[in-house]
Amino acid sequence: MKSLLSEAWLVASKDLRIEARSRVLTNQVAPFAVLVLVLFGFALDADQRTLRMFAPGLFWVAVLLCLLLAVQRSSAVESADDAATGLRMAGLAPAAVFLGKSAAIFVQLLVLELLLTAGIIVFYGSSVKNLFLWLIAGLVTALAVATTGTLYGALASGLGVRETLLPILLLPVLAPVLIGATRAYDDALGAAAVDGWAWTGLLAMFAVVASTLGALAYGALVED
Amino acid sequence: MTHLGYLLGGWGVAAVLLTVYAVSVVRRGRALSVSVPEDKRRWLTSQNPTDD
Amino acid sequence: MTNPTSSVATTGSPGSRALGLATLAGLVGLLVLAFVLTEPDVRIHPSTGQEIGQFDAVRLLYLHVPMAVITYVAYSLAAFASAGYLIKRTPWWDVTAHAAAEVGTVFCFLVLVTGSIWGRPVWNTWWEWGDVRLMTTLILFLMFVGYLALRRTAADPRVQARRAAVVALVAIVDLPLVNRSVEWWENRTLHQKSTLGELKIEDLTLFTLMVGFLVFLMVFAWLLLHRFRVGWLTLAAGEHQVAAAIKERRAEADGSGVASAVGETS
Numbered sequence: 316m317k318s319l320l321s322e323a324w325l326v327a328s329k330d331l332r333i334e335a336r337s338r339v340l341t342n343q344v345a346p347f348a349v350l351v352l353v354l355f356g357f358a359l360d361a362d363q364r365t366l367r368m369f370a371p372g373l374f375w376v377a378v379l380l381c382l383l384l385a386v387q388r389s390s391a392v393e394s395a396d397d398a399a400t401g402l403r404m405a406g407l408a409p410a411a412v413f414l415g416k417s418a419a420i421f422v423q424l425l426v427l428e429l430l431l432t433a434g435i436i437v438f439y440g441s442s443v444k445n446l447f448l449w450l451i452a453g454l455v456t457a458l459a460v461a462t463t464g465t466l467y468g469a470l471a472s473g474l475g476v477r478e479t480l481l482p483i484l485l486l487p488v489l490a491p492v493l494i495g496a497t498r499a500y501d502d503a504l505g506a507a508a509v510d511g512w513a514w515t516g517l518l519a520m521f522a523v524v525a526s527t528l529g530a531l532a533y534g535a536l537v538e539d
Numbered sequence: 540m541t542h543l544g545y546l547l548g549g550w551g552v553a554a555v556l557l558t559v560y561a562v563s564v565v566r567r568g569r570a571l572s573v574s575v576p577e578d579k580r581r582w583l584t585s586q587n588p589t590d591d
Numbered sequence: 592m593t594n595p596t597s598s599v600a601t602t603g604s605p606g607s608r609a610l611g612l613a614t615l616a617g618l619v620g621l622l623v624l625a626f627v628l629t630e631p632d633v634r635i636h637p638s639t640g641q642e643i644g645q646f647d648a649v650r651l652l653y654l655h656v657p658m659a660v661i662t663y664v665a666y667s668l669a670a671f672a673s674a675g676y677l678i679k680r681t682p683w684w685d686v687t688a689h690a691a692a693e694v695g696t697v698f699c700f701l702v703l704v705t706g707s708i709w710g711r712p713v714w715n716t717w718w719e720w721g722d723v724r725l726m727t728t729l730i731l732f733l734m735f736v737g738y739l740a741l742r743r744t745a746a747d748p749r750v751q752a753r754r755a756a757v758v759a760l761v762a763i764v765d766l767p768l769v770n771r772s773v774e775w776w777e778n779r780t781l782h783q784k785s786t787l788g789e790l791k792i793e794d795l796t797l798f799t800l801m802v803g804f805l806v807f808l809m810v811f812a813w814l815l816l817h818r819f820r821v822g823w824l825t826l827a828a829g830e831h832q833v834a835a836a837i838k839e840r841r842a843e844a845d846g847s848g849v850a851s852a853v854g855e856t857s
Contacts, residue, residue, distance in 0.1 A: 466757075466761070470741070470754050470757060470758060471741075473746075473750075474741075474744040474745070474746050475744070475745070476744055480737075480740055480741060480744065483733070483736060483737040483740055484737040484738075484740070484741065484758060486733075487730050487733035487734045487737060487762075488734060488761060488762065488765050490730045490769055490772070491765070491768045491769050491771070491772035491773075494772045494773065494776050495772055498775075498776065513775075514775070517768070517771065517772060517775070520768070521768055524764065524768075528761060528764065532757050532761075535677070535753060535757070536753065536754060536757060540631075540647045541631065541646040541647045541648070542646060542647050542648045542712045543647070545648060545651065545708050545709070545711060545712050546647060546648070546650055546651060548708050549651045549654060549655070549704075549705045549708040549709060550651070550654055552701070552704055552705070552708070553654055553658070553701050553704075553705060556697065556700070556701060557697070557701070557810065557814075560694075560697050560814065561813075561814060561817070564602075564814065564817045564818050564821055565601060565602065565603075565817060567821045568601055568602030568603075568817060568820055568821045568824060569600070569601050569602075571821060571824035571825060571828050572600040572601060572602070572824060574828045574831060574832070575824050575827045575828050575831055576831065
């Protein structure tokens with residue numbers, strides 16, 4: 316178990332170090348996230364009061380779109396210069412690779428969620444009424460989508476059509492997460508009267524299932 | 540009959556789509572059969588299970 | 592490039608032809624039952640005394656409900672076969688999974704469309720976001736559209752088979768979560784408001800539904816059979832081409848090929 320975690324840490328820190336050096340997250344994905352919020356503002360042509368009502372949903376749609384980019388990137392890093400073979404030859408357990416890559420995406424998503432929260436506060440006039448719920452729901456959802464995304468990133472990789480195949484594979488599966496996270500944030504941001512903690516529970520269950528399934532399936536997928 | 544348009548629409552779409560799909564499958568089968576030797580087409584000869 | 596090794600044949604067989612004929616007969620019988628022998632759904636409103644109900648739109652249910660059941664059968668089979676493939680790793684399981692998923696998706700699409708067409712006169716809307724079964728079926732459909740898209744990518748058959756199996760199984764595992772979250776989300780469902788329970792289920796209505804289940808099961812079986820055979824032939828054709836190509840290369844290498852290449856004359 317210890318070696319699994321330390322191997323995962325190795326992979327996670329590798330991915331994050333690559334990210335820190337290339338700055339794709341800060342230079343491309345983060346501006347894209349803000350852009351999505353702005354586009355929604357234009358498209359809905361609404362006043363702040365209406366946008367505040369929809370802010371949780373728009374927030375999580377923006378996160379999902381950024382997730383697609385983050386997963387594509389995570390997957391591309393492995394295909395460049397046949398890095399995947401190098402990873403396999405290093406003898407790392409597939410489950411560790413899965414956990415490590417998920418962790419790296421998880422961290423990036425947390426940064427994006429922070430940025431997007433600031434975004435909806437500024438652009439839509441939202442406010443965080445329940446800080447603790449906002450935090451927990453945000454963490455759990457990030458975990459749920461990072462693990463699912465990593466699994467589907469592997470499923471769609473190496474086929475030459477990853478960019479277009481990944482969304483249609485990944486997003487329908489994440490429908491419950493979108494519903495749950497939106498409801499949880501409805502509560503946390505005071506946009507609607509719902510039981511955010513119940514939804515967070517559902518999200519946590521999703522995250523656990525996704526992490527477990529992903530770790531199990533990842534090995535079967537990357538073997539040859 | 541009331542709602543006749545909806546009835547024809549619903550049953551019609553189903554009939555058309557299922558027929559089109561069936562025809563496309565059968566045609567695909569015909570095209571592929573050309574390039575496969577007869578012994579591989581078990582359903583025309585034996586009832587033996589796969590030996591793969 | 593393919594060498595015709597035999598006369599043009601089909602994926603048909605004496606068995607499938609018999610099934611096909613029986614299916615057509617059954618469809619005729621179903622149509623007679625659905626359109627001629629059964630009554631429209633007409634009820635009297637308890638207080639206003641007006642005639643209410645689905646009227647003739649109920650005849651769409653004899654199509655929609657059986658196809659919905661078959662969709663679940665098909666996708667269950669696809670999931671089962673996917674699991675079978677991951678365990679046994681033989682092509683039969685993979686071809687079955689693919690065939691069941693493809694035919695199932697055709698049925699699922701029709702379920703959504705016929706349901707929408709039925710919903711317009713009965714619920715006064717083409718679509719209802721609050722309906723649990725509708726949302727779940729839509730997500731299920733989209734998940735398997737993704738599955739089929741993955742299937743069409745050019746990849747090593749074994750790689751593709753493995754990935755597709757995982758996609759199918761994750762989709763099926765996800766389905767209860769989808770259903771639960773949509774249920775909580777809306778907590779109401781039009782499907783419950785006007786279910787079969789509300790219909791005057793007389794014997795003939797029930798009988799027609801049963802006939803519908805049987806007939807569409809036969810339609811499914813016939814399509815599945817042929818689609819399976821197409822999948823099988825695709826595999827065999829691929830192997831055959833590889834074998835033929837190897838044979839050609841060997842023939843090139845033996846005989847005068849190599850000799851003339853190194854400049855020997857004889």
